[in-house]
Amino acid sequence: METRTGMEASIAIAEAVCLCDADIVAAYPITPQTHIVEHLSELVADGKLHANFVPVESEHSAMSVCCGTSAVGARTYTATASQGLALMHEILFIAPALRLPIVMSVANRSLSGPISIWNDHSDVMAERDIGWVQIFAENAQQALDLTIWAFRLAEDRRVSLPVMVNFDGFILSHTIEPVLMPDKETVQAYLPPFEPLLRLDVDAPVSMGPVGIPDIYTETHHVQQVLLTDAYGPIVETLDAFGKHFGREYKPVETYRADDAEVLLLTMGALGETAMEAVDLRRERGQKVGLLRLRLWRPFPFEDLYRAVGRRPVLGVMDRAISYGGPYGPVASEIKAAFYHREQRPRVVEFVAGLGGRDVPISDFDTMFDALFDTLETGRVPEPRLVGLRE
Numbered sequence: 001m002e003t004r005t006g007m008e009a010s011i012a013i014a015e016a017v018c019l020c021d022a023d024i025v026a027a028y029p030i031t032p033q034t035h036i037v038e039h040l041s042e043l044v045a046d047g048k049l050h051a052n053f054v055p056v057e058s059e060h061s062a063m064s065v066c067c068g069t070s071a072v073g074a075r076t077y078t079a080t081a082s083q084g085l086a087l088m089h090e091i092l093f094i095a096p097a098l099r100l101p102i103v104m105s106v107a108n109r110s111l112s113g114p115i116s117i118w119n120d121h122s123d124v125m126a127e128r129d130i131g132w133v134q135i136f137a138e139n140a141q142q143a144l145d146l147t148i149w150a151f152r153l154a155e156d157r158r159v160s161l162p163v164m165v166n167f168d169g170f171i172l173s174h175t176i177e178p179v180l181m182p183d184k185e186t187v188q189a190y191l192p193p194f195e196p197l198l199r200l201d202v203d204a205p206v207s208m209g210p211v212g213i214p215d216i217y218t219e220t221h222h223v224q225q226v227l228l229t230d231a232y233g234p235i236v237e238t239l240d241a242f243g244k245h246f247g248r249e250y251k252p253v254e255t256y257r258a259d260d261a262e263v264l265l266l267t268m269g270a271l272g273e274t275a276m277e278a279v280d281l282r283r284e285r286g287q288k289v290g291l292l293r294l295r296l297w298r299p300f301p302f303e304d305l306y307r308a309v310g311r312r313p314v315l316g317v318m319d320r321a322i323s324y325g326g327p328y329g330p331v332a333s334e335i336k337a338a339f340y341h342r343e344q345r346p347r348v349v350e351f352v353a354g355l356g357g358r359d360v361p362i363s364d365f366d367t368m369f370d371a372l373f374d375t376l377e378t379g380r381v382p383e384p385r386l387v388g389l390r391e
Helices: 009-019 034-045 059-071 082-092 140-155 184-190 214-230 232-246 271-284 302-309 330-339 362-378
Strands: 002-008 024-027 052-055 076-080 103-108 133-136 163-168 176-182 253-256 263-267 289-294 296-298 314-319 347-352
Touching (some): 009 034, 009 103, 009 140, 009 184, 024 034, 034 052, 059 076, 103 140, 140 163, 140 176, 140 232, 176 184, 214 232, 263 362, 271 362, 347 362
Parallel strands (some): 024 076, 133 163
16 A cells, blocks of 8 residues: 655655665765655654664765674665765775675765765766666655665675665755655565575674685676676566556666657656656657666666667767766766667767756757757767856
C-alpha cells in the first residue's frame, strides 16, 4: 500500500532509508543534503528507525565509519554533497575495493571556487572513477524509489558494491513535490534481509584491506573492473523487479518522444523534465526532436545507449560540469568514446549549461535544438558551447 503525500526529496529519501531499516547512519551536515540526516536523526530519536546515528566531525570520517560498519555486516547509509563528497575522496575508493555495499545519497552541488552552494554536477563528475555504482534521479519520487532500489542492488551478493544515488541539490532537495510513499511491508517484500558476502568476525576471520604488492595490484583492479561491469545484469534485473513490485519502471537509458526523432538531446538529472517540456513545444511546431535521459552513469550502459540512438545522425549532449583543459564536457566525452569504434555513429554536439545553479529555461533548450538542426542540415559540428554565457 502507498500513501500520497507532499514532501521535499530530502525528506522522502530519509523516509526511504527508514523503510529499509538501515542499521547505521553516519551523518555530517552539508548544504544541500542536511535535511536528509537531520530528518533521520529525528526518526531515530522518535524510535521510528532503530539505528545507530553516528554524528561525525567531517565527511572523511563519515565514509570511514561507513566502511567499518559495513565491514562488520551492518546495513549502512550516509549522504553528502559538493565539498563533502570531495573530502570523502580518499575513502571512496576503499568501499568498492572491499566489496562494501554502502548506500549514499549525493545532493549534487557545484564545487568551489568561487564558493557556491547551488546545483550542478561538478561534484559527482570529479568522482566518476571511484568504482561505485552511480545513478541519477530526476524528481522526488525517483529519489525515494532509487534509494530503496540501491539497498537491494548493493546487497545483492552477485554485486556487493556501494551505490551512489545522485539528485539535484535545491532543485529537488528543498522542493516539495507529491510522492507515493510505500509502507514498510511493501518495501520489505522487495528488500530481503542483509546477508553480507564478507564480514569481519573474530570467530571466522578474513582479511580486509591488506597491502597490494605489485604482484597482485593489477589483478585486483582487473577484478574490480569486471565486478562493476558485470553488475549491469543485476542492475537491470533489480530495476525490473522494482517496476513489477511498485508499478514504477526505471531503465539505464530512458527515452522521451524519441521513436521518430530526427535529432536527439541527452540529459542527466532534474533538468531532463524541463527538456521534456522543450521537446513538447518543438513537437507542436512540427519538429521531430526527442530526448534521451541517461539514468545509469556507472557502470556505463553502452548497449542501451546504442539502441536508443539507433541510426540518428545527430546527438546533442548537455553536461552540467566542465572537464577543464580536456574535451570540455565529461558526459559528452564518454558518449563520443562509446561510439568511436562503431561504423554507425552520430555527430555529437556538446553543450554545458546550468553551472553553479544558473537557470536553464526553455529558451536555452531552443538554442541547443537549433544547433542540432543546423548540424543535421550542414553536417558541421560546432565547437562545444557554454549555453547561457553572459557576454
